[in-house]
Amino acid sequence: MAGSKIVALAGGVGGAKLAEGLAARLGDRLSVIVNTGDDCERHGLLVMPDHDTVLYNLAGIEQAGLGWGIEGDTYAAMDQLAAYGEEAWFRLGDRDLALHVARTSRLREGGRLTEVCLGLQRALGVAAQILPMSDASVRTQVRTADGWMEFQEYFVHQRQVPDVLEVRFDGAALATLTAEVATALREASAIVLCPSNPLVSIGPILAVPGMRALLAAARARGVPVAAVSPIIGGRALKGPADRMLAALGHESSALGVARLYAGLVDRFVLDTVDAALAPDVAALGQGTVVTDTIMTDDASRARLAGELLAALGLGA
Numbered sequence: 001m002a003g004s005k006i007v008a009l010a011g012g013v014g015g016a017k018l019a020e021g022l023a024a025r026l027g028d029r030l031s032v033i034v035n036t037g038d039d040c041e042r043h044g045l046l047v048m049p050d051h052d053t054v055l056y057n058l059a060g061i062e063q064a065g066l067g068w069g070i071e072g073d074t075y076a077a078m079d080q081l082a083a084y085g086e087e088a089w090f091r092l093g094d095r096d097l098a099l100h101v102a103r104t105s106r107l108r109e110g111g112r113l114t115e116v117c118l119g120l121q122r123a124l125g126v127a128a129q130i131l132p133m134s135d136a137s138v139r140t141q142v143r144t145a146d147g148w149m150e151f152q153e154y155f156v157h158q159r160q161v162p163d164v165l166e167v168r169f170d171g172a173a174l175a176t177l178t179a180e181v182a183t184a185l186r187e188a189s190a191i192v193l194c195p196s197n198p199l200v201s202i203g204p205i206l207a208v209p210g211m212r213a214l215l216a217a218a219r220a221r222g223v224p225v226a227a228v229s230p231i232i233g234g235r236a237l238k239g240p241a242d243r244m245l246a247a248l249g250h251e252s253s254a255l256g257v258a259r260l261y262a263g264l265v266d267r268f269v270l271d272t273v274d275a276a277l278a279p280d281v282a283a284l285g286q287g288t289v290v291t292d293t294i295m296t297d298d299a300s301r302a303r304l305a306g307e308l309l310a311a312l313g314l315g316a
């Protein structure tokens, strides 16, 4: 449908793949609201892993195979930082570091987070808007047997080995929606929850006060809201989403994810291997789409995005 605007909610790698497929079809008609709960300070710089993963994918420069970071990046600065005795477990590539330097310097000059991010996106030629879920600082923390810790301590340093016993979003209660996020959701013809970790990627976005109300208002206007399952055959393709779901008392399956989104979405995309779960998902009030949801290359991203848009009534 020409002219219709779409909003996608995304975390890192899984979300970025679908966002890129949507961007290839929609260009500047796509707004991606990204999780900022994973953001952290490294070497005095603000690092935004999910924003930057979506940025590099939409700019077409992401590391092949990994999906995050910049293809062909080098690590000279990191090695030199380590030589000075700086902590080096969070490996930032040289070209990646330039983004964190530019962003932090613009923020220190008084720039607003969303505006600074939009400026950096334009510089890389990205037509879609990638919107931080809030300009305020929200930090995801997880509790393991060792106690509460920052998300990246668990995710990168401890390599997601410990079981997560609890999750909290520090600062979320005081965070406010940006004008850009509110406008995008008010103008959306359809909203998509990308295949991202529902607990620590989509969860923090939904925790920003006012976000759920805007999604509900969109649904009340008849705007379709769809989710794509990040769990396929009971497993996450990467990352700890499956173990985290189970440890926190949810079913590690597409149905478990659909239950988490009950009342929020009215369509749910499951992988073909999970076709048998479709009736149970439908019983939650979610129209089901069963298709191949594994995105291995640009063609499979574009195909899934196209099928999704068709299911949302926005086929070309």
Ligand code: GDP
Residues within 6 Å of the ligand: 010, 011, 012, 013, 014, 015, 016, 017, 050, 195, 196, 197, 200, 201, 228, 229, 230, 231, 232, 235, 236, 237, 238, 239, 241, 242, 293, 294, 295, 296
């Ligand atoms: P992270 O921040 O890098 O962990 O990335 P996300 O929050 O976006 O989510 C990771 C989730 O994405 C995992 O549950 C994966 O199973 C899921 N995922 C990654 N690639 C794909 C894919 O091609 N298709 C689907 N359906 N899910 C995917």
